[in-house]
Amino acid sequence: MEQLNAWFTRLLADNEIFTAQTIGYYAHGLANTAQLVLLSLLIGLMLAVPLAIGRSSSRPWVKWPIFLYTYVFRGTPLLIQLYIIYYGVVFVDGIQDTWLWLILEKPFYPALIAFTLNTAAYTTEIFRGAIKATPKGEIEAARAYGMSQAKMLRRIVLPSAFRRALPAYGNEVIFMLHASAIASVVTIMDLTGAARFVYARFYAPFDAFLFVAAIYLCLTFGILYLFRYLEKRLLAHLKPQT
Amino acid sequence: MKKLLTVSLLSAAVLAGTAQARDYDTVRFGVDVPYEPMEYRLPNGDLTGFDIELGNALCDEIGIDCTWTVQGWDGIIPGLLARKYDAIMSSMTINDQRRKQVLFSDPYFTPPSAWFAPADSKITVPSKQTLEGKTIGVQRGTLQDNYATDMFGDVADINRYSTADDMVLDMDAGRLDIVFLDFPVGKSTLLDSNDGDYKIVGKMISEPKKYFGDGFGIAFRKRDKELAEKFDAALDTLKENGTYDKLYKKYFETKQ
Incomplete structure (x- = not known):
């Protein structure tokens, strides 16, 4: 865990965009x-x-x-x-x-x-x-x-x-x-509002929007899996019998 | 033909670059109109505005004549380099990209930003205390957005709009307590077009530089160092003797 933390700090050290503040905006946006x-x-x-x-x-x-x-x-x-x-x-x-x-x-x-x-x-x-x-x-x-x-x-x-x-x-x-x-x-x-804010603030469209796109992608994955699970449970009787 | 033109322009630029600096008794200014209240035409066609009047005052101070040439914005620096005029005084923001091509005078003006609120608002001086829990409107991504976010983002709600129109609509609707805008934009959208529904709150703000930039400068050809220095000196004099303040008041005075 500590190693991960150190790695994360190093990763964030070199960039001006993804500071604690902007991550906070994204988290707020996600909520x-x-x-x-x-x-x-x-x-x-x-x-x-x-x-x-x-x-x-x-x-x-x-x-x-x-x-x-x-x-x-x-x-x-x-x-x-x-x-x-x-x-x-x-x-x-x-x-x-x-x-x-x-x-x-x-x-x-x-x-x-x-x-x-x-x-x-x-x-x-x-x-x-x-x-x-x-x-x-x-x-x-x-x-x-x-x-x-x-x-x-x-x-x-x-x-x-x-x-x-x-x-x-x-x-x-x-x-x-x-x-x-x-x-x-x-x-x-x-989420998009946060991305637009970061974009406008740092003039960094790629960073701001790719990051938010990744979050949407994760959310979509979650939804997909939830529905796949539900379908498996509820539509089990429709599956071809083996 | 096009090639010939390019070649001759290039050689003109080279010649201009190497030619000896000369003394001017007339300075021709290039200016792009209209951009109220900095430069625009009166109904009779005469040019006026803060830039124009300040430019004329500077020339008077130096003791030379000046004339004004109207030139579209996209050709305004090439026009200077091609000697169509000798200086640009047209609300040009000083930046490094332009510095590569032209020589700037000291900044003579930084466009101010101002707080606007409904006429019955009780806020008199925007500060952390008075804005606590209020809703502030700004245009997304503007320097006003950056300033308001950094100064008051932790105590107030900041609503960001894509256009000034949306923001004015929400202000009319009573959803915003106060907005922070470029002064000329706020003046034309909130003060002039509404009959006393809005007022300016507090002082105009154009500091610190970190947010509000270097301001406007007069652009000269790089070799005209002497001329630029004369204008800098004249600007200092006008600021000291009150002429500058008088002009500033004339164009940026607010009716309270």
């Missing part, structure tokens, strides 16, 4: 990015499940509003959504005097709202596809057992849909991590 992405994915997931069920409903007054929502949020760039929620809302007269301003004043919540609504829209569509692809036989079997609509949804349709949605959802998680890089345009000091 911000993780917080934003995890929270938005979590809330997005909770929103997406009921929305996906509604979206697969046959009632037009349930189905179409949800379709409109996913269409709008999937049809516009996340950057634009973020701009509207952060910069746009201030043009609503008198908003500073309402309780809404408590949420909208600092950049964190507007970014969280934009990310959540965006990922919820994508996740809704992923789950809807998975629900729609439920094998007919499973539904017929459930009906034959006399299950009610709700029970069938809870016991048969959703568990099987979640499994099918897993690989696509894993992609969405990775996309969300990468999409969070735009948080720095609304002054959040996320």
Whole structure:
């Protein structure tokens, strides 16, 4: 350990860029990015499940509003959504005097709202596809057992849909991590914000951005492995039997 | 044709380099306009601005005439070397790269930075105590960013913006307590275009050099050492007799 420490100190001794201060900025940025992405994915997931069920409903007054929502949020760039929620809302007269301003004043919540609504829209569509692809036989079997609509949804349709949605959802998680890089345009000091700060401070684009790219890469690896593990566990029954 | 031009320019440069220094009774200045408030045109077409007035005052002090030639920025040093004019006084920042080609006078001006806050702000003097827990806006990567980060980064939140427009928007929205900006930029975006919504807080800042640089210098051809020295001496005199301060006030005075 001490050797490692000495080696690390030597490694950092010769450069002006990666000082304790800038490493601190990156660490702070990592915390911000993780917080934003995890929270938005979590809330997005909770929103997406009921929305996906509604979206697969046959009632037009349930189905179409949800379709409109996913269409709008999937049809516009996340950057634009973020701009509207952060910069746009201030043009609503008198908003500073309402309780809404408590949420909208600092950049964190507007970014969280934009990310959540965006990922919820994508996740809704992923789950809807998975629900729609439920094998007919499973539904017929459930009906034959006399299950009610709700029970069938809870016991048969959703568990099987979640499994099918897993690989696509894993992609969405990775996309969300990468999409969070735009948080720095609304002054959040996320990973990319830290990299832009270091870049601007030392005029060293390679060092600043390669370093942050490596961090994103590590995070992506973590997510990949998590999902591979989940798929192994949950989709074991789909593996070819040997 | 192009080759011929290059060759003749080169030989002109060589000749200029070896020719004897001469006494000037008229100095021709090259200047790039507009760059308010340093150099710009009045509605009637006359050139004016801090550089122009200071340049004229310096010539008066030395006792020579001066004329002004407008030249685009990218050709302004080649124009000097090609003897289209004898000096450049056009908000040119002194740096080592330019020093290889031209001779600079002493710095005559460092563009100041200033703190701007909403008119009803209670902050009067920016310091660690008054800015504690406040949100400061700066443009990312500017010298103001570096200064504010080093001085107040540990006590205040610093919001960094890609453009001054985004920052002004957030200031209007009430998200920022105070911003630190290049003075001319802040003056045009916050003071002039808003009816008294904002004010300058504290003094203008152009020190220390570590953050704010060497400032602007007058550029001469390298062989015109004597001329540069005359201008340096004249600048000292103007600073002593108050002429410089008067000009500074005229262009950088703030309405409180």
